Amino acid sequence: MLSGIDPIVLFFALGLLAGVMKADLRLPPAIYEFVSTLLLLAIGMKGGIELARQPATGLVSDLILTLLLGILLTFLAFFILRGLGRLDRANAAAVAAHYGSVSIGTFAVAVAFLATAGIAYEPTLPLLLVLLEIPAIILGILLARGVQAGTPWGEIAREVLLGKSVLLLLGGLFIGWAAGPVGLEPLAPLFFDLFKGILAMFLLEMGLIAADHLGGFRRHGLFMGAFALLIPPFFAMIGIGFAQLMGLSLGGTILLATLAASASYIAAPAAMRSAVPEANPALSLTAALAITFPFNILIGIPLYQRIATWLMEMPA
Amino acid sequence: MTGLAQAHRKLLTVITESNLERDLVREIEALGVRGYTISDARGRGDQGLRASHWGHSSNIRVEIVCDTPLAELVLSKLREKYYEHYAIVMWVQDVEVLRPDKFR
Numbered sequence: 001m002l003s004g005i006d007p008i009v010l011f012f013a014l015g016l017l018a019g020v021m022k023a024d025l026r027l028p029p030a031i032y033e034f035v036s037t038l039l040l041l042a043i044g045m046k047g048g049i050e051l052a053r054q055p056a057t058g059l060v061s062d063l064i065l066t067l068l069l070g071i072l073l074t075f076l077a078f079f080i081l082r083g084l085g086r087l088d089r090a091n092a093a094a095v096a097a098h099y100g101s102v103s104i105g106t107f108a109v110a111v112a113f114l115a116t117a118g119i120a121y122e123p124t125l126p127l128l129l130v131l132l133e134i135p136a137i138i139l140g141i142l143l144a145r146g147v148q149a150g151t152p153w154g155e156i157a158r159e160v161l162l163g164k165s166v167l168l169l170l171g172g173l174f175i176g177w178a179a180g181p182v183g184l185e186p187l188a189p190l191f192f193d194l195f196k197g198i199l200a201m202f203l204l205e206m207g208l209i210a211a212d213h214l215g216g217f218r219r220h221g222l223f224m225g226a227f228a229l230l231i232p233p234f235f236a237m238i239g240i241g242f243a244q245l246m247g248l249s250l251g252g253t254i255l256l257a258t259l260a261a262s263a264s265y266i267a268a269p270a271a272m273r274s275a276v277p278e279a280n281p282a283l284s285l286t287a288a289l290a291i292t293f294p295f296n297i298l299i300g301i302p303l304y305q306r307i308a309t310w311l312m313e314m315p316a
Numbered sequence: 317m318t319g320l321a322q323a324h325r326k327l328l329t330v331i332t333e334s335n336l337e338r339d340l341v342r343e344i345e346a347l348g349v350r351g352y353t354i355s356d357a358r359g360r361g362d363q364g365l366r367a368s369h370w371g372h373s374s375n376i377r378v379e380i381v382c383d384t385p386l387a388e389l390v391l392s393k394l395r396e397k398y399y400e401h402y403a404i405v406m407w408v409q410d411v412e413v414l415r416p417d418k419f420r
Contacts, residue, residue: 029356029374155339273335277401 008112009297011200015207016294020214027205035202039108040168041175042191042198043126046111048176049184050123059124062246066128069242070135073235073260074100078143080231085223087283090144094272094279095224097140098288099231101264102132104165105206108199109297110258114251115196117305121251130169132259134160137271144276156275163267206293213282213290224283228291232261236304240311250312257304261296263288323416326387330378330394331357332404337376343397344380347390350420353379361405375403381411381419 018025056062078096081087087095107129114121137160145151160166176184184191239260243253265288273281332340337354344352357377380390387408398404413419 270335273333274339 019211044172045176047126093144100136
Protein backbone atom coordinates (compact mmCIF):
# COMPACT_ATOMS: atom_id res chain seq x y z
CA MET A 1 0.00 0.00 0.00
CA LEU A 2 1.17 3.47 -0.81
CA SER A 3 -0.76 4.95 2.07
CA GLY A 4 1.47 7.99 2.42
CA ILE A 5 0.76 9.20 -1.10
CA ASP A 6 -2.27 11.27 -1.98
CA PRO A 7 -4.13 9.26 -4.65
CA ILE A 8 -4.62 12.32 -6.87
CA VAL A 9 -0.87 12.33 -7.45
CA LEU A 10 -1.15 8.76 -8.74
CA PHE A 11 -3.53 10.02 -11.44
CA PHE A 12 -0.77 12.33 -12.62
CA ALA A 13 1.65 9.40 -12.63
CA LEU A 14 -0.84 7.33 -14.64
CA GLY A 15 -1.21 10.08 -17.24
CA LEU A 16 2.55 10.53 -17.43
CA LEU A 17 3.11 6.80 -17.86
CA ALA A 18 0.40 6.52 -20.51
CA GLY A 19 1.88 9.49 -22.36
CA VAL A 20 5.44 8.21 -22.24
CA MET A 21 4.36 4.79 -23.49
CA LYS A 22 2.24 6.41 -26.20
CA ALA A 23 -0.84 4.59 -24.97
CA ASP A 24 -4.18 5.21 -26.57
CA LEU A 25 -5.40 7.64 -23.95
CA ARG A 26 -6.62 11.12 -24.79
CA LEU A 27 -9.13 13.21 -22.98
CA PRO A 28 -11.15 15.41 -25.33
CA PRO A 29 -9.88 19.03 -25.19
CA ALA A 30 -13.34 20.11 -24.06
CA ILE A 31 -13.01 17.95 -20.93
CA TYR A 32 -9.74 19.60 -20.03
CA GLU A 33 -11.31 23.03 -20.51
CA PHE A 34 -14.33 22.08 -18.40
CA VAL A 35 -12.30 20.54 -15.61
CA SER A 36 -9.92 23.49 -15.35
CA THR A 37 -12.87 25.92 -15.40
CA LEU A 38 -14.43 24.05 -12.46
CA LEU A 39 -11.15 24.11 -10.54
CA LEU A 40 -10.63 27.84 -11.03
CA LEU A 41 -14.20 28.67 -9.99
CA ALA A 42 -14.03 26.35 -6.98
CA ILE A 43 -10.77 27.88 -5.75
CA GLY A 44 -12.15 31.39 -6.19
CA MET A 45 -15.47 30.57 -4.52
CA LYS A 46 -13.78 28.89 -1.57
CA GLY A 47 -11.84 32.09 -0.92
CA GLY A 48 -14.95 34.22 -1.46
CA ILE A 49 -17.00 32.28 1.10
CA GLU A 50 -14.29 32.71 3.70
CA LEU A 51 -14.05 36.42 2.93
CA ALA A 52 -17.80 36.72 3.50
CA ARG A 53 -17.37 35.02 6.89
CA GLN A 54 -14.45 37.11 8.09
CA PRO A 55 -13.31 40.26 6.29
CA ALA A 56 -9.63 40.31 5.43
CA THR A 57 -7.28 42.43 7.48
CA GLY A 58 -3.99 43.96 6.40
CA LEU A 59 -4.93 43.20 2.81
CA VAL A 60 -3.25 46.20 1.19
CA SER A 61 0.21 45.44 2.57
CA ASP A 62 -0.20 41.76 1.61
CA LEU A 63 -1.08 42.74 -1.94
CA ILE A 64 1.92 45.06 -2.21
CA LEU A 65 4.25 42.38 -0.84
CA THR A 66 2.82 39.88 -3.32
CA LEU A 67 3.55 42.23 -6.24
CA LEU A 68 7.10 42.70 -4.94
CA LEU A 69 7.50 38.94 -4.63
CA GLY A 70 6.48 38.48 -8.28
CA ILE A 71 8.95 41.13 -9.42
CA LEU A 72 11.79 39.75 -7.28
CA LEU A 73 11.32 36.17 -8.49
CA THR A 74 11.25 37.24 -12.14
CA PHE A 75 14.44 39.30 -11.81
CA LEU A 76 16.22 36.50 -9.94
CA ALA A 77 15.25 33.93 -12.56
CA PHE A 78 16.29 36.27 -15.38
CA PHE A 79 19.75 36.94 -13.97
CA ILE A 80 20.35 33.26 -13.17
CA LEU A 81 19.36 32.31 -16.71
CA ARG A 82 21.49 35.05 -18.26
CA GLY A 83 24.50 34.69 -15.95
CA LEU A 84 24.72 30.96 -15.26
CA GLY A 85 22.78 29.57 -18.19
CA ARG A 86 24.13 31.96 -20.85
CA LEU A 87 20.68 32.11 -22.43
CA ASP A 88 20.06 34.93 -24.86
CA ARG A 89 18.00 37.85 -23.67
CA ALA A 90 14.67 36.83 -25.22
CA ASN A 91 14.79 33.24 -23.97
CA ALA A 92 15.97 34.25 -20.49
CA ALA A 93 13.17 36.80 -20.22
CA ALA A 94 10.52 34.34 -21.44
CA VAL A 95 11.59 31.57 -19.05
CA ALA A 96 11.84 34.11 -16.20
CA ALA A 97 8.25 35.22 -16.86
CA HIS A 98 7.09 31.60 -16.52
CA TYR A 99 8.93 31.13 -13.22
CA GLY A 100 7.96 34.49 -11.75
CA SER A 101 4.33 33.71 -12.52
CA VAL A 102 2.28 30.91 -10.97
CA SER A 103 0.67 27.59 -11.80
CA ILE A 104 -2.93 27.24 -10.72
CA GLY A 105 -2.82 23.47 -11.11
CA THR A 106 -0.01 23.31 -8.56
CA PHE A 107 -1.97 25.60 -6.25
CA ALA A 108 -5.02 23.32 -6.52
CA VAL A 109 -2.95 20.30 -5.54
CA ALA A 110 -1.58 22.23 -2.53
CA VAL A 111 -5.13 23.19 -1.51
CA ALA A 112 -6.17 19.53 -1.65
CA PHE A 113 -3.04 18.61 0.27
CA LEU A 114 -3.89 21.08 3.05
CA ALA A 115 -7.49 19.83 3.18
CA THR A 116 -6.26 16.27 3.68
CA ALA A 117 -3.82 17.40 6.36
CA GLY A 118 -6.53 19.48 8.04
CA ILE A 119 -4.53 22.72 7.84
CA ALA A 120 -6.48 25.97 7.43
CA TYR A 121 -5.30 28.90 5.30
CA GLU A 122 -6.21 32.56 4.76
CA PRO A 123 -9.15 33.24 2.41
CA THR A 124 -7.13 35.92 0.64
CA LEU A 125 -4.76 33.39 -0.95
CA PRO A 126 -6.74 33.12 -4.22
CA LEU A 127 -6.48 36.91 -4.50
CA LEU A 128 -2.72 36.78 -3.95
CA LEU A 129 -2.58 34.02 -6.56
CA VAL A 130 -4.18 36.29 -9.16
CA LEU A 131 -1.85 39.12 -8.24
CA LEU A 132 1.25 36.95 -8.41
CA GLU A 133 0.36 35.73 -11.87
CA ILE A 134 0.52 39.13 -13.55
CA PRO A 135 3.69 41.18 -12.79
CA ALA A 136 6.07 38.46 -14.03
CA ILE A 137 4.46 38.43 -17.45
CA ILE A 138 4.70 42.19 -17.89
CA LEU A 139 8.24 42.26 -16.52
CA GLY A 140 9.24 39.37 -18.79
CA ILE A 141 8.10 41.33 -21.84
CA LEU A 142 9.95 44.43 -20.61
CA LEU A 143 13.15 42.44 -20.00
CA ALA A 144 12.97 40.96 -23.50
CA ARG A 145 12.01 44.03 -25.48
CA GLY A 146 12.86 47.01 -23.32
CA VAL A 147 10.48 49.94 -23.49
CA GLN A 148 10.12 50.17 -27.22
CA ALA A 149 7.42 51.52 -29.45
CA GLY A 150 5.26 48.98 -31.16
CA THR A 151 4.81 46.62 -28.23
CA PRO A 152 1.09 45.80 -28.34
CA TRP A 153 0.47 46.62 -24.67
CA GLY A 154 -3.28 46.95 -25.11
CA GLU A 155 -3.50 43.48 -26.57
CA ILE A 156 -1.18 42.05 -23.89
CA ALA A 157 -3.16 43.65 -21.06
CA ARG A 158 -6.33 42.23 -22.55
CA GLU A 159 -4.81 38.78 -22.83
CA VAL A 160 -3.52 38.80 -19.25
CA LEU A 161 -6.39 40.49 -17.45
CA LEU A 162 -9.16 38.82 -19.41
CA GLY A 163 -7.36 35.50 -19.46
CA LYS A 164 -9.35 32.53 -18.27
CA SER A 165 -7.56 32.18 -14.95
CA VAL A 166 -7.84 35.78 -13.78
CA LEU A 167 -11.44 36.04 -14.91
CA LEU A 168 -12.65 32.81 -13.31
CA LEU A 169 -10.70 33.19 -10.08
CA LEU A 170 -11.89 36.74 -9.50
CA GLY A 171 -15.38 35.82 -10.70
CA GLY A 172 -15.51 32.86 -8.32
CA LEU A 173 -14.18 34.99 -5.49
CA PHE A 174 -16.89 37.57 -6.08
CA ILE A 175 -19.67 34.97 -6.40
CA GLY A 176 -18.50 33.25 -3.21
CA TRP A 177 -18.32 36.54 -1.35
CA ALA A 178 -21.68 37.82 -2.65
CA ALA A 179 -23.61 34.58 -2.09
CA GLY A 180 -21.93 33.59 1.17
CA PRO A 181 -21.75 30.09 2.64
CA VAL A 182 -25.52 29.62 2.87
CA GLY A 183 -26.24 30.90 -0.62
CA LEU A 184 -23.68 28.56 -2.16
CA GLU A 185 -24.92 25.50 -0.26
CA PRO A 186 -26.82 24.13 -3.30
CA LEU A 187 -23.67 24.40 -5.46
CA ALA A 188 -21.41 22.72 -2.94
CA PRO A 189 -21.89 19.15 -4.27
CA LEU A 190 -20.45 20.07 -7.66
CA PHE A 191 -17.76 22.56 -6.75
CA PHE A 192 -16.56 21.47 -3.31
CA ASP A 193 -17.54 17.85 -2.70
CA LEU A 194 -16.26 16.81 -6.12
CA PHE A 195 -13.15 19.01 -5.94
CA LYS A 196 -10.70 16.16 -5.52
CA GLY A 197 -12.32 14.01 -8.18
CA ILE A 198 -12.17 16.90 -10.63
CA LEU A 199 -8.58 17.55 -9.63
CA ALA A 200 -7.76 13.88 -10.29
CA MET A 201 -9.13 14.16 -13.85
CA PHE A 202 -7.20 17.39 -14.32
CA LEU A 203 -3.97 15.72 -13.16
CA LEU A 204 -4.53 12.72 -15.44
CA GLU A 205 -4.62 15.11 -18.39
CA MET A 206 -1.67 17.09 -17.01
CA GLY A 207 0.34 13.85 -16.92
CA LEU A 208 -0.41 13.27 -20.60
CA ILE A 209 0.54 16.86 -21.45
CA ALA A 210 3.75 16.70 -19.40
CA ALA A 211 4.73 13.49 -21.21
CA ASP A 212 4.32 15.32 -24.52
CA HIS A 213 6.83 17.91 -23.42
CA LEU A 214 9.50 15.58 -22.11
CA GLY A 215 12.54 15.82 -24.31
CA GLY A 216 11.78 19.35 -25.41
CA PHE A 217 15.27 20.65 -24.66
CA ARG A 218 17.39 20.60 -27.78
CA ARG A 219 19.88 23.07 -26.38
CA HIS A 220 20.70 24.14 -22.83
CA GLY A 221 19.38 20.73 -21.71
CA LEU A 222 21.53 20.11 -18.66
CA PHE A 223 21.34 23.66 -17.37
CA MET A 224 17.59 23.93 -17.93
CA GLY A 225 16.99 20.59 -16.22
CA ALA A 226 18.93 21.73 -13.16
CA PHE A 227 17.23 25.12 -13.25
CA ALA A 228 13.74 23.57 -13.33
CA LEU A 229 14.58 21.29 -10.41
CA LEU A 230 16.50 23.70 -8.16
CA ILE A 231 14.57 26.92 -8.66
CA PRO A 232 11.32 25.62 -7.05
CA PRO A 233 12.79 24.88 -3.59
CA PHE A 234 14.89 28.07 -3.75
CA PHE A 235 11.89 30.23 -4.67
CA ALA A 236 9.75 28.40 -2.09
CA MET A 237 12.14 29.61 0.62
CA ILE A 238 11.72 33.19 -0.61
CA GLY A 239 7.95 32.62 -0.58
CA ILE A 240 8.15 31.42 3.03
CA GLY A 241 10.12 34.57 3.89
CA PHE A 242 7.45 36.80 2.33
CA ALA A 243 4.71 34.81 4.10
CA GLN A 244 6.43 35.57 7.40
CA LEU A 245 6.54 39.28 6.52
CA MET A 246 2.78 39.10 5.88
CA GLY A 247 2.24 37.16 9.09
CA LEU A 248 0.44 34.30 7.31
CA SER A 249 -0.66 31.12 9.11
CA LEU A 250 1.03 27.78 8.45
CA GLY A 251 -1.47 26.94 5.68
CA GLY A 252 -1.03 30.36 4.06
CA THR A 253 2.75 30.03 4.27
CA ILE A 254 2.71 26.62 2.55
CA LEU A 255 0.45 27.96 -0.20
CA LEU A 256 2.55 31.09 -0.81
CA ALA A 257 5.71 28.95 -0.88
CA THR A 258 4.03 26.65 -3.42
CA LEU A 259 2.97 29.62 -5.53
CA ALA A 260 6.49 31.07 -5.50
CA ALA A 261 7.90 27.66 -6.44
CA SER A 262 5.46 27.04 -9.28
CA ALA A 263 5.88 28.05 -12.91
CA SER A 264 3.09 29.23 -15.17
CA TYR A 265 2.15 27.07 -18.14
CA ILE A 266 -1.05 28.77 -19.29
CA ALA A 267 -0.97 32.56 -19.02
CA ALA A 268 2.77 33.10 -19.46
CA PRO A 269 3.25 30.90 -22.55
CA ALA A 270 0.36 32.57 -24.37
CA ALA A 271 1.58 36.09 -23.58
CA MET A 272 5.23 35.30 -24.35
CA ARG A 273 4.34 33.67 -27.66
CA SER A 274 2.67 36.82 -28.90
CA ALA A 275 4.91 39.45 -27.27
CA VAL A 276 8.32 37.73 -27.47
CA PRO A 277 7.99 35.49 -30.54
CA GLU A 278 11.76 35.05 -30.93
CA ALA A 279 11.91 33.09 -27.65
CA ASN A 280 11.72 29.32 -28.05
CA PRO A 281 8.44 28.21 -26.43
CA ALA A 282 9.65 24.61 -26.03
CA LEU A 283 12.34 25.75 -23.61
CA SER A 284 9.95 27.32 -21.07
CA LEU A 285 7.18 24.77 -21.51
CA THR A 286 9.41 21.76 -21.06
CA ALA A 287 10.93 23.25 -17.92
CA ALA A 288 7.62 24.38 -16.44
CA LEU A 289 5.46 21.43 -17.45
CA ALA A 290 7.69 18.40 -17.69
CA ILE A 291 10.00 19.13 -14.75
CA THR A 292 8.84 21.84 -12.34
CA PHE A 293 5.16 20.86 -12.22
CA PRO A 294 5.81 17.15 -11.44
CA PHE A 295 8.54 18.11 -8.97
CA ASN A 296 6.23 20.43 -7.08
CA ILE A 297 3.29 18.07 -6.79
CA LEU A 298 5.34 14.94 -6.05
CA ILE A 299 8.09 16.27 -3.81
CA GLY A 300 7.82 20.03 -3.44
CA ILE A 301 4.54 20.55 -1.60
CA PRO A 302 5.23 18.00 1.20
CA LEU A 303 8.75 19.43 1.44
CA TYR A 304 7.54 23.02 1.76
CA GLN A 305 5.06 21.89 4.40
CA ARG A 306 7.82 20.29 6.44
CA ILE A 307 10.13 23.28 6.18
CA ALA A 308 7.36 25.78 6.99
CA THR A 309 6.20 23.71 9.98
CA TRP A 310 9.74 23.38 11.25
CA LEU A 311 10.47 27.11 10.87
CA MET A 312 7.20 28.22 12.45
CA GLU A 313 7.48 25.90 15.40
CA MET A 314 10.97 27.12 16.23
CA PRO A 315 11.04 29.13 19.43
CA ALA A 316 11.40 32.78 18.51
CA MET B 317 -18.03 18.87 -64.26
CA THR B 318 -21.61 19.58 -63.49
CA GLY B 319 -21.71 22.87 -65.29
CA LEU B 320 -22.77 24.58 -62.10
CA ALA B 321 -19.45 26.19 -61.27
CA GLN B 322 -19.20 29.60 -62.80
CA ALA B 323 -16.22 31.51 -61.53
CA HIS B 324 -12.61 30.96 -60.64
CA ARG B 325 -11.21 31.95 -57.29
CA LYS B 326 -8.20 31.06 -55.14
CA LEU B 327 -8.41 28.89 -52.06
CA LEU B 328 -5.74 29.97 -49.62
CA THR B 329 -5.06 27.47 -46.82
CA VAL B 330 -2.99 28.38 -43.78
CA ILE B 331 -1.89 25.88 -41.14
CA THR B 332 -0.46 27.57 -38.06
CA GLU B 333 -0.29 27.68 -34.26
CA SER B 334 -3.71 27.99 -32.68
CA ASN B 335 -2.52 30.73 -30.36
CA LEU B 336 -2.11 32.99 -33.40
CA GLU B 337 -5.81 32.78 -34.20
CA ARG B 338 -6.98 36.11 -32.84
CA ASP B 339 -4.05 38.06 -34.21
CA LEU B 340 -4.26 36.40 -37.60
CA VAL B 341 -8.00 36.97 -37.93
CA ARG B 342 -7.54 40.65 -37.16
CA GLU B 343 -4.79 40.83 -39.76
CA ILE B 344 -6.74 39.22 -42.61
CA GLU B 345 -9.91 41.15 -41.84
CA ALA B 346 -7.90 44.37 -42.03
CA LEU B 347 -6.65 43.28 -45.46
CA GLY B 348 -10.22 42.97 -46.70
CA VAL B 349 -10.98 39.28 -46.29
CA ARG B 350 -14.71 39.05 -45.73
CA GLY B 351 -15.10 35.37 -45.01
CA TYR B 352 -12.96 32.51 -43.77
CA THR B 353 -13.29 29.12 -42.12
CA ILE B 354 -11.17 28.03 -39.19
CA SER B 355 -10.89 24.47 -37.94
CA ASP B 356 -8.73 22.71 -35.39
CA ALA B 357 -6.00 20.65 -36.98
CA ARG B 358 -3.29 18.25 -36.00
CA GLY B 359 -0.36 16.70 -37.76
CA ARG B 360 3.37 16.59 -38.06
CA GLY B 361 5.86 19.01 -39.54
CA ASP B 362 9.13 20.76 -38.85
CA GLN B 363 8.00 21.45 -35.30
CA GLY B 364 7.37 17.77 -34.59
CA LEU B 365 4.00 16.34 -33.69
CA ARG B 366 1.31 18.94 -33.15
CA ALA B 367 -1.20 16.95 -31.18
CA SER B 368 -4.15 19.31 -30.92
CA HIS B 369 -5.36 18.37 -27.50
CA TRP B 370 -3.97 21.34 -25.69
CA GLY B 371 -3.81 25.01 -26.58
CA HIS B 372 -0.09 25.52 -26.79
CA SER B 373 0.72 22.63 -29.04
CA SER B 374 -2.29 22.59 -31.31
CA ASN B 375 -2.81 23.91 -34.82
CA ILE B 376 -5.55 25.60 -36.75
CA ARG B 377 -6.38 25.49 -40.45
CA VAL B 378 -7.62 28.75 -41.91
CA GLU B 379 -9.29 28.60 -45.32
CA ILE B 380 -9.98 31.71 -47.35
CA VAL B 381 -11.61 31.82 -50.78
CA CYS B 382 -10.93 35.08 -52.60
CA ASP B 383 -9.67 36.55 -55.87
CA THR B 384 -6.03 36.38 -56.93
CA PRO B 385 -4.91 39.91 -55.93
CA LEU B 386 -6.31 39.54 -52.42
CA ALA B 387 -4.79 36.05 -52.06
CA GLU B 388 -1.40 37.50 -53.07
CA LEU B 389 -1.80 40.34 -50.59
CA VAL B 390 -2.72 38.01 -47.72
CA LEU B 391 0.13 35.64 -48.55
CA SER B 392 2.75 38.37 -48.58
CA LYS B 393 1.46 40.01 -45.41
CA LEU B 394 1.32 36.75 -43.43
CA ARG B 395 4.73 35.76 -44.71
CA GLU B 396 6.21 39.07 -43.61
CA LYS B 397 4.56 38.94 -40.20
CA TYR B 398 4.79 35.30 -39.12
CA TYR B 399 7.39 33.38 -41.12
CA GLU B 400 10.35 34.29 -38.97
CA HIS B 401 9.19 33.13 -35.56
CA TYR B 402 6.04 31.06 -35.89
CA ALA B 403 5.11 27.63 -37.14
CA ILE B 404 3.16 28.35 -40.33
CA VAL B 405 2.66 26.83 -43.76
CA MET B 406 0.45 28.16 -46.56
CA TRP B 407 -0.63 27.07 -50.00
CA VAL B 408 -2.91 28.29 -52.76
CA GLN B 409 -5.21 26.29 -55.01
CA ASP B 410 -7.49 27.17 -57.90
CA VAL B 411 -11.13 26.57 -57.11
CA GLU B 412 -14.40 27.05 -58.93
CA VAL B 413 -17.16 28.58 -56.87
CA LEU B 414 -20.90 28.33 -57.28
CA ARG B 415 -21.93 31.75 -56.08
CA PRO B 416 -19.22 34.24 -57.11
CA ASP B 417 -20.96 37.13 -55.38
CA LYS B 418 -20.17 35.46 -52.04
CA PHE B 419 -16.43 35.70 -52.67
CA ARG B 420 -14.46 38.76 -53.49
